[in-house]
Every structure is written in structure tokens, then in C-alpha cells.
Amino acid sequence: MTSDSEQLTLPRCLLVLTDSPSNGLLYEDFFSYKGCLVDCIDSQALQGKRISKSYEFVLVDMELPADELTELLKRTAAALPDLPLLVVNTDADFRCIEQCFRVGVNDYVVKPVNLELLSFKVSQLYGAEQLIKDARHQQHALRHLVYQHQFNQEIAHNVYENMLARFSTPLPYCDVVKVAADEFCGDIFLTGKAPNGNVYLLLADATGHGLAAAIQILPLANIFHAMVAKGCELSLMAVELNQRLHDSGLGDRFVACCLVELSQNARELRVWNGGMPDVLLFDEPGKIVHRFSSQHMALGVLDRKLFSVATERMPIDAGTRLVMFSDGVTEQRNQHGDWFGEQRLLNLLAETGSSLEQRLIGALNEFLGNTDYKDDITVAETDLTQLHKSVENTEHYKQIPQGCVESKIRVSGRMLGEAGLLNTFSQLLKNIYLPEEVRHRAYTVFTELYNNALDHGILRLPSELKDDFDGFVDYLEQRDKRKQALSENDWIEITILVNSARQLLRLSIKDDGDGYSSEGDGNESEAFGRGLMLVKQLCHAVEVTPPGNETTVTVKWEDNE
Incomplete structure (x- = not known):
């Protein structure tokens, strides 16, 4: 025996079908010597016998007519379907050999045969079959x-979408279309409504797309939701979102973001744009009234001291539609290398008669043809006319219970800095069935007066810091530091009177500070202070008691509010 033959990989259990006892003994002795278990069966023993499934190879050496041999091979192949089948026969007729191959024979050897060559063929067939089996197992x-990956992706995608849905409040006047280039979308569009009635919009586009981009965005949704619930200023919201990303340690990962605040009380539209395409304000004929271009770096790039919080403002009545979109729309490229571009987007935005989704998807499909989306796409359109109508048609109570509600609350120490107090006031107004528009006005007034009392009266923070955009971060840092030093000697008293018969709400806020002057409040920087100017616009009466540490306001409403 040669060393090559000893290295052959042979089946462990070999079935030999033969009518020749001498050939059977020859095969048994030879392959047993090679280390195989050999089972020889003749045609008579094969009749009606159930063939074992433990064999790994079948060798057929029967001198039968072609038709009978073919029938035997059919039955054997059916009983042992996945085993290599080799025929040894004296018939060299091409038609006989062809019939054998047609019924599933792997190889056909014409006698006389060299047993070493035969063992080599058996090894080759057996090895090839093992490779096929391994490939099948690997394929399976x-x-x-x-x-499993798709299943996990679907679960993760559903969890992700459900979590985002929890952090956003659907608004009937906001129409949004999102198309993901991957299973997960690296764009998010969130909406929320603060207790003072202000509407907040957030559109963010993370670096890349897919799961890696989605992971960056999810924490932002939580912060946005929490800060909207507290009625935080847009500038403060931008600071917190940026700081969260900057502290995340993601390095080269950042998020382009656009924040919008729609204030019905102040009749104002505020926009902070960091790295996003222009936010477009349209008038009724579909003409662009104003572009809110990006004036800031994307979130997560700069630290708190270098981050800019300046917002751009316009009267809310200046336009009828506000459109926000990610660059994935305009930067789609077709098979010719052409960009979809802003002009195509403007053309479809000017069209009417079908939904935004139908227009956008139709235009993109026509432009891209068979080309796949290269980036995530988001387009959000806010109908400002419907927003105005929704405020005019807010819930009304035909019959408010007659009577009075009067409450006096004294807050001191570190409890002064808890934002939950503001939400408690909002919930109180809701529980006594005041109309929503009145609640929004009262909450805006309460928030402004309370923050004035805390920041200027108790914490003694100079409002001049907020006049300088670069000083806003310093203002926030000093505010946080001084809040930690509050003691029980620092207090604010809140007195609330609601008289439903007289249809008025009187609110008084007093602090133990030195007071502040209401003379210069009207000149406070437009970028930050709403001040007493806004309070006077929303109230029927405003009284500041010298030295300025107590302010009393009266809010009235009519039956048709």
C-alpha cells in the first residue's frame, strides 16, 4: 500500500450489493483492511429487506440486464437518497451507463477494476458528498x-419606533414623511406641546444611517420630551441636547439638528438651526417668505462654553406653511449621477391635490428609477393656518362650576429649583376646568413671574448676562451653582385665586429678594427675555409692588373663550 492510499478518506460503513460471493469477500477483505465496516448483500437477500440508514456509501456490483439494474438502482437511491452510489459492471454500453447516471448514480466503473483505483474513486465521491453535506449544514x-438577525432587527426596530412615539405628541397640522435607507432611520422628527401651549418641533439627522445613527438620536428624544413638558426655552433645550451628545464620548459622531418653537401667546416663531438645510417659510401662494439658514455647528461638536444659542425669530403670522427637511432628500443621486436637488423639492411642495407622501415618494421613485436610497429622508410640513385654527377651536367648557378656588403656597430651599412645581400649577388649572386657552396664558404668565422671582430675586442673577449670546452659558452655570446653595431662608410665596363667577384668575408671586425693576424690562434683549412686556400682553392687569419683589396679575376670560 502506498502512503497516498493510507491518507484517503473512506466511509466508515460501506454497503456492497453483489450476487457474486467471491466478489463480496474480495470487497469485504479489501475495504475492511482500509478501516471500513462492510456489509455485503445479494439480490435474494435484498428482496423485501429494509435497508439500514447507517450506511455512508453504496457500491453495486451485479451482473443484471440493463433494465433490471436500472430498477435496482432506483430502489436503492430512493431508500438511501443522500448517499454516494458507485456501480461496477462489465457492461460498457453507453446506453446502459447513461441510464445509470439518470437514476442517480455518481460514478460507473467498467470491469476489470484495480481495487486501489476503486478505493480512490470511493474516497473522492465520499469526500465530495461530505463537502456537499457540510455546505448544506452551513447554508442551513x-x-x-x-x-434570527431579521427577527432581532424587527424586534429592535419596533422597540425603537415605540420609544420614539412615546417621546412625541402627534399634531394634526404636522405632516411628516420618513424613508429609511436601512432598517433603522438616522433621522427623527419629534413634536411636542408645552403646558403654556407652545408647540415644539425637532428634526435631527445623525451621522451615517442605520442602527449606528439611530443610537445617537434616541437619547435626544428623551431630553426633548422632558424639556417640552417643563416648557423650557428653545435656547436652553439646544444647550442640553448639545451637552448630552458632547459628553457621550462618541468622538466623530455628531447630529445636525433644527429646533422650532411656535408661540401663540407671543405670536412668534423661533428657530435654532445647527447644520440642517434651510427651514422654509411659505406664504399662501407657495412663495418662500423666509429661509432659516443654519447658523450653528451640529450638536455634539462644541463644548458648552463655545456653543452658540442664538435663535432666529419672526412673527408667527408671516407665513402659512413651515417646511423642514433633511439633506437626504436633496442629495439623492440617480444612475446618471444627477442630484435630486432643492428645486425638485420646491416644485413638489408647490403642488396640491395629493398628500405630501404621495408627491414626495412619487417624485423620488421617478427620479431614482431602480437606484436604491443612499440616505435617510425626512420632510415635515407644518400648516400654520391649521395651527391657528386649532388654538381658536380648543376645548371649551360650556359650564364651569361656579365658585372660588384659593390657594397659598410657600416654597423654600432647594425645592425652589424643582420644575415639577410649574407642572403642578398647570395641573391645578386643568382640574378646575378652565378653558385650555386660559390655562396656556396663565401658565406662561406664572412661568415668567416665577422664573423672574427665582433668578433675579432669590439667586440675584444679573439679566445683563443674557444680553450677550456668549454669556448665556455662563448664566446657566451660575444659576445651577447658586441653586445648590439655596437654604430655607430663601422662599417664594404663590397666591392663586380663581373666581369662575367673575371669570378671573388672580396670581401673586412674592420672594424674599431685593426685588427687580420693571422699568427696563421692556428693553430686555429679544433673544432671551419675555419679561413684563409679554406678561402685560397676556393679562388684564399687572401690579408690581415696590421694591419689585411682589407681582400680582389678573387674567380674565369670556364665555366664548
């Missing part, structure tokens, strides 16, 4: 992994 395992 891969199919299972792909299925």
Missing part, C-alpha cells in the same frame, strides 16, 4: 442566523 445554519 446561515439561513437560521439570517432569520
Whole structure:
């Protein structure tokens, strides 16, 4: 025996079908010597016998007519479907050999045969079959992994979408279309309504797309939701979102973001744009009234001291539609290398008669043809006319219970800095069935007076810091530091009187500070202070008691509010 023959990989259990006892003994001795278990069966013993499934190879050496041999091979192949089948026969007729191959024979050897050559053929066939089996097992395992991956992706995607839905408040006048280039979308559009009635919009586009981009965005949704619930200023919201990303340690990962605040009380539209395409304000004929271009770096790039919080403002009645979109729309490229571009987007935005989704998807499909989306796409359109109408048609109570509600609350120490107090006031107004528009006005007034009392009266923070955009971050840092030093000697008293018969709400806020002057409040920087100017616009009466540490306001409403 040669060393090459000893290295052959042979089946452990070999079935030999033969009518020749001498050939059977020859095969048994030879392959047993090679280390195989050999089972020889003749045609008579094969009749009606149930063939074992433990064999790994079948060798057929029967001198039968072609038709009978073919029938035997059919039955054997059916009983042992996945085993290599080799025929040794004296018939060299091409038609006989062809019939054998047609019924599933892997190889055909014409006698006389060299046993060493035969063992080599058996080894080759057996090895090839093992490779096929291994490939099948790997294919099955891969199919299972792909299925498991898709299943996990679907679960993760559903969890992700459900979590985002929890952080956003659907608004009937906001129409949004999102198309993901991957299973997960790296764009998010969130909406929220603060207790004072202000509407907040957030559109963010993370670096890349897919799961890696989605992970960056999810924490922002939580912060946005929490700060909207507290009625925080747009500038403060931008600071917190940026700081969260900057402290995340993601390095080269950042998020382009656009924040919008729609204030019905102040009749104002505020925009902070960091790295996003222009926010477009349209008038009724579809003409662009104003572009809110990006004036800041994307979130997560700069630290708190370098971050800019300047917002751009316009009267809310200046336009009828506000459109926000991610660069994935305009930067789609077709097979010719052409960009979709802003002009195509403007053209479809000017069209009417169909939904935004139908127009956008239709235009993109026509432009891209068979080309896949290269980036995530988001387009959000806010109908400002419907927003105005929704405020005019807010819930009304035909019959408010007659009577009075009067409450006096004294807050001291570190409890002064808890934002939950503001929400408690909002909930109180809701529980006594005041109309929503009145609640929004009262909450805006209460928030402004309370923050004035805390910041200027108790914490003694100079408002001049907020006049300088670069000083706003310093203002926030000093505010946080001084809040930690509050003691029980620092207090604010809140007195609330609601008289439903007289249709008025009287609110008084007093602090133990030195007071502040109401003379210069009207000149406070437009970028930050709403001041007493806004309070006077929303109230029927405003009285500041010298030295300025107590302010009393009266809010009235009519039956048709």
C-alpha cells in the first residue's frame, strides 16, 4: 500500500450489493483492511429487506440486464437518497451507463477494476458528498442566523419606533414623511406641546444611517420630551441636547439638528438651526417668505462654553406653511449621477391635490428609477393656518362650576429649583376646568413671574448676562451653582385665586429678594427675555409692588373663550 492510499478518506460503513460471493469477500477483505465496516448483500437477500440508514456509501456490483439494474438502482437511491452510489459492471454500453447516471448514480466503473483505483474513486465521491453535506449544514445554519438577525432587527426596530412615539405628541397640522435607507432611520422628527401651549418641533439627522445613527438620536428624544413638558426655552433645550451628545464620548459622531418653537401667546416663531438645510417659510401662494439658514455647528461638536444659542425669530403670522427637511432628500443621486436637488423639492411642495407622501415618494421613485436610497429622508410640513385654527377651536367648557378656588403656597430651599412645581400649577388649572386657552396664558404668565422671582430675586442673577449670546452659558452655570446653595431662608410665596363667577384668575408671586425693576424690562434683549412686556400682553392687569419683589396679575376670560 502506498502512503497516498493510507491518507484517503473512506466511509466508515460501506454497503456492497453483489450476487457474486467471491466478489463480496474480495470487497469485504479489501475495504475492511482500509478501516471500513462492510456489509455485503445479494439480490435474494435484498428482496423485501429494509435497508439500514447507517450506511455512508453504496457500491453495486451485479451482473443484471440493463433494465433490471436500472430498477435496482432506483430502489436503492430512493431508500438511501443522500448517499454516494458507485456501480461496477462489465457492461460498457453507453446506453446502459447513461441510464445509470439518470437514476442517480455518481460514478460507473467498467470491469476489470484495480481495487486501489476503486478505493480512490470511493474516497473522492465520499469526500465530495461530505463537502456537499457540510455546505448544506452551513447554508442551513446561515439561513437560521439570517432569520434570527431579521427577527432581532424587527424586534429592535419596533422597540425603537415605540420609544420614539412615546417621546412625541402627534399634531394634526404636522405632516411628516420618513424613508429609511436601512432598517433603522438616522433621522427623527419629534413634536411636542408645552403646558403654556407652545408647540415644539425637532428634526435631527445623525451621522451615517442605520442602527449606528439611530443610537445617537434616541437619547435626544428623551431630553426633548422632558424639556417640552417643563416648557423650557428653545435656547436652553439646544444647550442640553448639545451637552448630552458632547459628553457621550462618541468622538466623530455628531447630529445636525433644527429646533422650532411656535408661540401663540407671543405670536412668534423661533428657530435654532445647527447644520440642517434651510427651514422654509411659505406664504399662501407657495412663495418662500423666509429661509432659516443654519447658523450653528451640529450638536455634539462644541463644548458648552463655545456653543452658540442664538435663535432666529419672526412673527408667527408671516407665513402659512413651515417646511423642514433633511439633506437626504436633496442629495439623492440617480444612475446618471444627477442630484435630486432643492428645486425638485420646491416644485413638489408647490403642488396640491395629493398628500405630501404621495408627491414626495412619487417624485423620488421617478427620479431614482431602480437606484436604491443612499440616505435617510425626512420632510415635515407644518400648516400654520391649521395651527391657528386649532388654538381658536380648543376645548371649551360650556359650564364651569361656579365658585372660588384659593390657594397659598410657600416654597423654600432647594425645592425652589424643582420644575415639577410649574407642572403642578398647570395641573391645578386643568382640574378646575378652565378653558385650555386660559390655562396656556396663565401658565406662561406664572412661568415668567416665577422664573423672574427665582433668578433675579432669590439667586440675584444679573439679566445683563443674557444680553450677550456668549454669556448665556455662563448664566446657566451660575444659576445651577447658586441653586445648590439655596437654604430655607430663601422662599417664594404663590397666591392663586380663581373666581369662575367673575371669570378671573388672580396670581401673586412674592420672594424674599431685593426685588427687580420693571422699568427696563421692556428693553430686555429679544433673544432671551419675555419679561413684563409679554406678561402685560397676556393679562388684564399687572401690579408690581415696590421694591419689585411682589407681582400680582389678573387674567380674565369670556364665555366664548
